[in-house]
Amino acid sequence: MATRKILLANDHIPGIQTYEVYRRQGGYRSVEKALKNMSPDDVVEEVKRSGLRGRGGAGFPTGMKWSFLAKPEGVPRYLLCNADESEPGTFKDRYLMERIPHLLVEGMICASYALGCRASYIYIRGEYKWIVKILERAIEEAYANGWLGENILGSGYSLDLYVAPGAGAYICGEETALIESLEGKRGNPRIKPPFPALKGLWDCPTVVNNVESICAVAPVINDGAEAYAAVGVGKSTGTKLISACGNINNPGVYEIELGLPVEEFIYSDEYCGGIKNGKQLKAVVPGGSSVPILPAQLILKTANGENRLLTYESLADGGFQSGSMLGSGGFIVYDEDQCIVRNTWNFSRFYHHESCGQCSPCREGTGWMEKVLHRLEHGHGRMQDVDLLVDIASKIEGNTICPLGDAAAWPVASAIRHFRDEFEWHVREPQLSQQRNYGLAGQTLATV
């Protein structure tokens, strides 16, 4: 069954990067519809009814988030697009912005109109330097054709849209760190409350949304909430971009209908095309490095033996015991030769490097996890190190200002939960684990 494409319906059309081609394909219709026929509240309602959920990781309903925005008289409000995309395994927002930059501009106009913003910003990671230029060119074209600026389409609504690059810091993807960074400061997350909906950028009410969430607003307005909600399963409506990487035949960005079975996604030639070099599937991190890793049998089927689907609910089925999360859609596949201990050490080094250092459980805990994992991986571990790691992870989780602490703890806790034998093997067979440097490949099945 060919997937219905909503965001990437036109991404293959030559020249779709340019305004002329994009417009000819029906681009900016949603702005016409919203500004001429709908009130801002109508737009919010439409997005609410579509069931669209945040595509940045947490999956919070977008329309509901918008309805929480405070609207005090005489105070500006801001929409910030989160294009920081730094979660390991995630490269889908980049694809959208590189291929169809006008879709993001179109979505930003509709969303800003719904929220009553006079100026909006796209905060993009600084490493995506060339995309800054792609976006700024698209924005320039949108101004030139009357979709931005004063009195858009004679509706009385005016909007300015800007691109603001970061400078290398994963933490700036966290919404309050993003706001701090956009204010020209270090990316230290703020203590919440107050939430950005009340006090965000320059202490004004602010909404932060992921690139993909904002892009989805255009088709929701164009085709209506019902059409969007008709795609997907239950509370996971619409489509999701999944960026697939690791030991698969066809790494890349795929738009899937929510509800696609994980097995089909991994093995169908339409998507990942199976495991590279004819190897066996060992494990998957389905939603970016922060979500729990699952061994092959638990990513394909839930603990109850049901097919695992690409939806928010199905991937989370079983909680932390036997489930994971859809997260950002960064789908990382590991074959039988990959060492889980090494991968866990690598990820913990990442979180230690990216911790902003404000809270001691995160700053110190990520450092200790990295050190202990380093010695395990390099053949100097002790048996009690495995439980020590579980202990450190549990002391970080829930005890920090922002969720980076949890994001650092979960990969470690889940790797040990599902692959404890592999960690212990590194202690028992330090030499062998050094020589082969990949856990128990082909020897045992990971235990649940």
Added chain:
Amino acid sequence: MNNNPHPSIEFSLEMMAEVERIKGQFPEGKQKSALLRVLHLAQEEAGGWLNIPVMNQVAKMLGIQPIEVYEVATFYTMYNLEPVGKYVLEVCHTGPCAIEGAERIIGYLEQKLGIGVGHTTPDGMFSLKTVECMGACGYAPMMQVGEFYHEKLSEEKIDRFIEDCKAGKVNVGSWKIDKLAIN
């Protein structure tokens, strides 16, 4: 931070125009918001790294205290606080790239350039850095040089790239918007 005594520099008119454009994107009194992008521009004009006199100039340009600039320059990984080579090779070594041989690529570069990670060749041509996930995990292994990503790296691709650098054929791009690199 490298508090090298070499004097402040003269920024180009082109850059100053760009700074004005960026300042204009923020409301009155919020010009500090321009800081990250202005620092990118300043670093580019200052030869790829920021020293204290240059940071002080940026502070003046935006009407903020020097300490506010140092705070930011020391937080973000894209700002270099020590001199770097003409070509800064930034290789991703996070999980998905590691699966695809990032460590092999880093080893190959170290051997080829004769320097370790974090160092610059004596002729000032190349610096080698490791970086965390760059959003190119499906096209691993990868490195960024200046504005551009070099993906699906192999030893042969690296050989060719280094040759091209030496021959002056590699475009590292620019933060200035009039040098559009697309289309």
